[in-house]
Amino acid sequence: MDIALEEARRAAAAGEVPVGAVLTDATGAVLAVAGNRTEAEEDPAAHAEMLVLAQARAARGGKYLADCTLTVTLEPCAMCAGAIAAFRVKRVVFGAYDPKTGAVEHGPRVFFHATTHHKPEVIGGVRDSDCSALLKEFFAGFRSA
Amino acid sequence: MDIALEEARRAAAAGEVPVGAVLTDATGAVLAVAGNRTEAEEDPAAHAEMLVLAQARAARGGKYLADCTLTVTLEPCAMCAGAIAAFRVKRVVFGAYDPKTGAVEHGPRVFFHATTHHKPEVIGGVRDSDCSALLKEFFAGFRSA
Numbered sequence: 413m414d415i416a417l418e419e420a421r422r423a424a425a426a427g428e429v430p431v432g433a434v435l436t437d438a439t440g441a442v443l444a445v446a447g448n449r450t451e452a453e454e455d456p457a458a459h460a461e462m463l464v465l466a467q468a469r470a471a472r473g474g475k476y477l478a479d480c481t482l483t484v485t486l487e488p489c490a491m492c493a494g495a496i497a498a499f500r501v502k503r504v505v506f507g508a509y510d511p512k513t514g515a516v517e518h519g520p521r522v523f524f525h526a527t528t529h530h531k532p533e534v535i536g537g538v539r540d541s542d543c544s545a546l547l548k549e550f551f552a553g554f555r556s557a
Numbered sequence: 558m559d560i561a562l563e564e565a566r567r568a569a570a571a572g573e574v575p576v577g578a579v580l581t582d583a584t585g586a587v588l589a590v591a592g593n594r595t596e597a598e599e600d601p602a603a604h605a606e607m608l609v610l611a612q613a614r615a616a617r618g619g620k621y622l623a624d625c626t627l628t629v630t631l632e633p634c635a636m637c638a639g640a641i642a643a644f645r646v647k648r649v650v651f652g653a654y655d656p657k658t659g660a661v662e663h664g665p666r667v668f669f670h671a672t673t674h675h676k677p678e679v680i681g682g683v684r685d686s687d688c689s690a691l692l693k694e695f696f697a698g699f700r701s702a
Contacts, residue, residue, distance in 0.1 A: 454620045456643035457610065465602065475599045490667045491643055494636025494660065498601035512672055515639065519672040520665035522635045527657055527664040 413483055413507060413539050415445055419460065420485045420546050423447030430546045433460035433484040435468045435477065438502075443468035443480065460484060461492035465499050476500040485543040487514030487536060493522035496532060503533040507543025558628055558652060558684050560590055564605065565630045565691050568592030575691040578605035578629040580613045580622065583647075588613035588625065605629060606637035610644050621645045630688040632659030632681060638667035641677060648678040652688025 419432025431448040446463035450456055461484050468477055481503040482496060487510040496504055506516065515522050516534060523531045564577025576593040591608035595601055606629050613622055626648040627641060632655040641649055651661065660667050661679060668676045 450620070454618070455611075455614060456620055456645075457607070457640050462602070466600075469600060473599070475595070475601055489639055489643070490635050490660070490665065491639025492636075494634055494639055494665075495602050498634070498636055500601075513674060515635070515665070515667070519670040520635065520639075520660070520667045522660070522665045522667075525664040529658060 413485070413505065413543075415442065416460075416483050416485050416507070417539070417542060417546070419445050419447040420543070423449070423460070424546060424550050427451055430550050431460045431484065431486045433464045433482060435464040436481050436483070438479040443471060443477075457491065459489065459492050461488055462495055465495055465501075469499065478502060481505060483538075486510055486547070487516050487518065489513045490515035490520045490522055493520075497522065497528065497530045500530050501532050503535070505535045505538050507537070507539050508547060509537060509540065558630070558650065558688075560587065561605075561628050561630050561652070562684070562687060562691070564590050564592040565688070568594070568605070569691060569695050572596055575695050576605045576629065576631045578609045578627060580609040580646075581626050581628070583624040588616055588622075602636065604634065604637050606633055607640055610640055610646075614644065623647060626650060628683075630691070631655050632661050632663070634658045635660035635665045635667055638665075642667065642673065642675045645675045646677050648680070650680045650683050652682070652684050653692060654682060654685065 415434040416432040420430040424430035444464040444467035449458040478500040483505040485507040560579040561577040565575040569575035589609040589612035594603040623645040628650040630652040
């Protein structure tokens with residue numbers, strides 16, 4: 413989560429909503445890191461999770477990331493949770509809970525349906541306060557600007 | 558839906574699960590067409606919907622596709638439904654219902670939560686039998702092979 417937090421800080425410094433992600437393999441080796449790039453790319457799909465999934469797949473070849481852990485500072489949205497399932501990621505570790513757009517523990521709860529093809533192990537709330545603090549600080553900056 | 562069906566047929570001919578999509582703007586002009594390319598790209602995220610969203614955004618510039626209609630032969634999964642919401646697509650027209658992986662009328666029902674940021678107009682079941690027939694024929698081919 414330290415690496416993901418560092419990516420989130422970089423994102424904030426670049427004017428992006430501060431979310432960072434890291435993808436590691438079964439040995440803990442880092443396959444990909446990314447921060448949110450929706451503003452830089454003008455792409456609503458350029459979430460940190462989508463970027464690390466794409467990078468890791470491209471780097472390794474093959475279709476799936478079934479031995480991997482995706483660590484991200486914010487609860488994934490429906491798009492990212494769906495992609496995590498599609499890539500068959502083994503484990504998802506996330507920081508801050510997101511009652512608004514989160515789709516793992518909130519709203520669509522993408523992994524928790526009878527029809528879910530792939531349900532990763534989910535560990536939420538890891539360093540929640542550090543991850544949340546970055547987001548709160550970022551949005552407070554907007555409000556006071 | 559004719560264009561989307563044609564893309565789905567092309568996908569089948571290329572050994573892909575036959576799903577096709579087309580993205581049109583407010584005037585009905587076609588901005589992007591694509592078939593599923595998960596096998597060709599070895600990319601579980603290369604669903605027809607993700608491809609047309611990315612193509613249309615790249616072609617037009619700007620972040621959102623708020624005046625657009627996405628037409629696809631199969632009910633979108635959670636990843637694609639989440640992306641459709643992220644791109645603020647105005648209307649989603651889909652063909653075959655998908656009780657297994659569909660996330661619009663089934664399972665996560667991505668657009669139907671109190672927390673949903675963007676809820677597109679949804680029209681499902683358009684030429685359901687034509688769209689389903691392609692999929693059934695494709696998978697029957699596998700079983701008899």
